[in-house]
Amino acid sequence: MEKMRADARRNRAKVLAAAEEAFALDGLAVPLDDIARLAGVGAGTVYRHFPSKEALFQAVVLDRIQQFAEEARALATADEPGAVFFDYFVRVIRQASLNRAICDALAESSGHAFKAGAGDEFRAAFAELLARAQAAGAVRADIDGDDLRALIVGCLAVERYAPGTEHLLRVVLDGLRAAAATTA
Amino acid sequence: MEKMRADARRNRAKVLAAAEEAFALDGLAVPLDDIARLAGVGAGTVYRHFPSKEALFQAVVLDRIQQFAEEARALATADEPGAVFFDYFVRVIRQASLNRAICDALAESSGHAFKAGAGDEFRAAFAELLARAQAAGAVRADIDGDDLRALIVGCLAVERYAPGTEHLLRVVLDGLRAAAATTA
DNA sequence: TTGGAATCGGAACGGCGGACCCGCTTGCTG
DNA sequence: CAGCAAGCGGGTCCGCCGTTCCGATTCCAA
Numbered sequence: 187m188e189k190m191r192a193d194a195r196r197n198r199a200k201v202l203a204a205a206e207e208a209f210a211l212d213g214l215a216v217p218l219d220d221i222a223r224l225a226g227v228g229a230g231t232v233y234r235h236f237p238s239k240e241a242l243f244q245a246v247v248l249d250r251i252q253q254f255a256e257e258a259r260a261l262a263t264a265d266e267p268g269a270v271f272f273d274y275f276v277r278v279i280r281q282a283s284l285n286r287a288i289c290d291a292l293a294e295s296s297g298h299a300f301k302a303g304a305g306d307e308f309r310a311a312f313a314e315l316l317a318r319a320q321a322a323g324a325v326r327a328d329i330d331g332d333d334l335r336a337l338i339v340g341c342l343a344v345e346r347y348a349p350g351t352e353h354l355l356r357v358v359l360d361g362l363r364a365a366a367a368t369t370a
Numbered sequence: 371m372e373k374m375r376a377d378a379r380r381n382r383a384k385v386l387a388a389a390e391e392a393f394a395l396d397g398l399a400v401p402l403d404d405i406a407r408l409a410g411v412g413a414g415t416v417y418r419h420f421p422s423k424e425a426l427f428q429a430v431v432l433d434r435i436q437q438f439a440e441e442a443r444a445l446a447t448a449d450e451p452g453a454v455f456f457d458y459f460v461r462v463i464r465q466a467s468l469n470r471a472i473c474d475a476l477a478e479s480s481g482h483a484f485k486a487g488a489g490d491e492f493r494a495a496f497a498e499l500l501a502r503a504q505a506a507g508a509v510r511a512d513i514d515g516d517d518l519r520a521l522i523v524g525c526l527a528v529e530r531y532a533p534g535t536e537h538l539l540r541v542v543l544d545g546l547r548a549a550a551a552t553t554a
Numbered sequence: 555t556t557g558g559a560a561t562c563g564g565a566a567c568g569g570c571g572g573a574c575c576c577g578c579t580t581g582c583t584g
Numbered sequence: 585c586a587g588c589a590a591g592c593g594g595g596t597c598c599g600c601c602g603t604t605c606c607g608a609t610t611c612c613a614a
Contacts, residue, residue: 191581194591217571228593230574239572293531326544328537336532337541343527347477348520353512357521360510361545375611378561401601412563414604423602 198235200225205246206287213286214243247291251304254278258311268324271315272359278312278338279355283345293339309335325362337362382419384409389430390471397470398427431475435488438462442495452508455499456543462496462522463539467529477523493519509546521546 190198204225208216218239222229236242257274264270282288291305313331320327337358344354374382388409392400402423406413420426441458448454466472475489497515504511521542528538 191590193581197592218573219571222593228595229572230576230593230595231591233573234591293527326541329541332532333535333538336528336535336538339531340524340528340538343477344520344524347523348516351517351520354517354520354524357510357513357545357548358542359545360548361541361543364541364544364548375560377611381562402603403601406563412565413602414563414565414606415561417603418561 194234197225197227197231201227201232201235201242202246205242209243209246209287209290210285213290214239218242243287243291247287248304250285250288251291251308254281255304255307255311258308258315262311262314262318267315267318267322271319271325272362274312274315275334275338275359275362276355279341279345282338282342283349289342289346292335292342326364329362378418381409381411381415385411385416385419385426386429389426393427393430393471393474394469397474398423402426427471427475431471432488434469434472435475435492438465439488439491439495442492442499446495446498446502451499451502451506455503455509456546458496458499459518459522459543459546460539463525463529466522466526467533473526473530476519477526510548513546 201221205221208221208224218232219229221242222232225232232242236245261270261274282292309331312334316325316329316331316334319325320329341355341358344351348354385405389405392405392408402416403413405426406416409416416426420429445454445458466476493515496518500509500513500515500518503509504513525539525542528535532538
C-alpha cells in the first residue's frame with residue numbers, strides 16, 4: 187500500500203475523490219464509467235485499485251459511518267441525554283439527505299454491507315444514546331437500536347420523496363417522545 | 371375491446387392475472403419475461419395487449435388505488451373522524467406492505483404515474499379524512515394531504531427495511547396525534 | 555371445410571452497465 | 585540513461601431487460 191508507484195497513488199486518490207462526489211450525488215446507481223471519467227482515468231484503473239464497484243462504494247462511505255459512530259460515542263457522556271439524542275438523530279438525517287451515498291449505505295439490508303463492522307459500531311453507539319435518553323424519560327421505552335435504524339431509513343425515504351419537508355421529521359420526533367401507552 | 375377473438379380475450383386475462391401476482395410480489399422490478407412465462411404466453415403477446423410494461427403496471431394497480439379512494443370517500447361521513455382516520459391510515463399501510471405493486475405505485479414521484487387522476491382522487495379523499503380528524507382535534511394541524519402521502523412512503527420504507535415491526539408504525543401514529551407545539 | 559386475417563410466441567435487436575484484458579506508456583532502479 | 589515491470593486505459597465481452605419483428609398457428613366466417 188505504501189510502496190506503490192507515485193502515479194498509482196495519485197490515481198487512487200483521484201478515483202476516491204471522484205467516487206465520493208459521484209456517489210454523494212446519485213448513490214450506488216451511478217455507473218462506474220462516470221466515476222472513471224470524472225476521475226480522468228479509465229475503467230480499468232478503477233478496477234486495479236478496487237476489486238468491484240461495491241468495494242469502492244464501501245471505501246467511500248466507511249469512514250463517514252465511522253465518523254458518525256465516533257461522534258455518537260463522544261456524546262454518550264453528555265448531560266441532557268434527551269436533547270443530545272434528538273440533536274444527533276436530526277443531524278444524521280440531515281447529513282444523509284445531503285449525501286445519497288450515506289442514504290444507500292444505511293438502507294442496505296443490514297449484514298452484508300460492512301463486514302468490518304462499522305455499521306454495527308454506529309448502531310451500537312446510537313443505541314447507547316437511545317438508552318440514556320430512555321432512562322431519562324425523554325424517549326418512549328418500546329424502541330431499540332434496530333428500530334432506530336429502520337426509522338432513519340423511513341425518514342430518508344420521506345425526505346427523498348418530498349424534499350424540504352422538515353416538519354414531517356417533527357412528526358417522527360414527537361412520536362419518539364410520546365409515551366408508549368398513548369397508542370390505542 | 372369487445373369484438374376480440376376468444377383466445378385473445380383469454381390471453382389478455384391471463385396476462386393481467388399473472389402481472390397482478392408478479393407485480394404484487396416484486397413490484398416494478400419483475401422482468402416482463404417472467405410475467406409472460408407465468409401467464410403461459412410469449413412476450414410478444416403481452417405487447418399486443420399493452421403498449422409497454424409501464425402501461426401494464428398501471429392497468430394492474432389502477433383499480434386498487436381507486437378502490438382505496440372509494441373506501442376513503444365512504445368513510446368521509448362517519449362519526450369519530452379521528453378513529454376513522456387512523457384506521458384507514460393503518461389499513462393502507464398494511465395493504466401496501468403486502469403488495470409491492472401498490473408500494474411502488476405510491477412511491478413513484480407524483481405526476482406522471484396516473485394521468486387518469488386516480489392518484490389525485492386517492493389523495494383528495496384521504497385529505498378529506500385528514501381534515502375531519504384535524505377538525506376534531508385528533509390529528510395535529512400542521513399536516514396536509516401531500517405530507518400524508520410522504521409519510522405513507524416513509525412507513526412503507528420502514529416496513530420493507532424491517533418487516534414485521536408494527537410498533538414503529540405506532541411511533542408515527544403517535545407523532546400524528548401529538549400537538550404541533552410539542553416540538554422544541 | 556377452407557381461406558385469410560388476427561393472434562401467438564419466442565428469436566432477435568439495442569442499449570446499458572459491470573467486469574476483464576491486452577497492447578501501450580510510464581516511472582522506478584541500477 | 586536504459587530496461588523492465590508496474591500501471592494505464594478503453595475496447596471488449598457478458599448478462600440483463602424492454603421492445604420489436606415475423607414465420608407459425610389458431611380462430612372465425614363464408
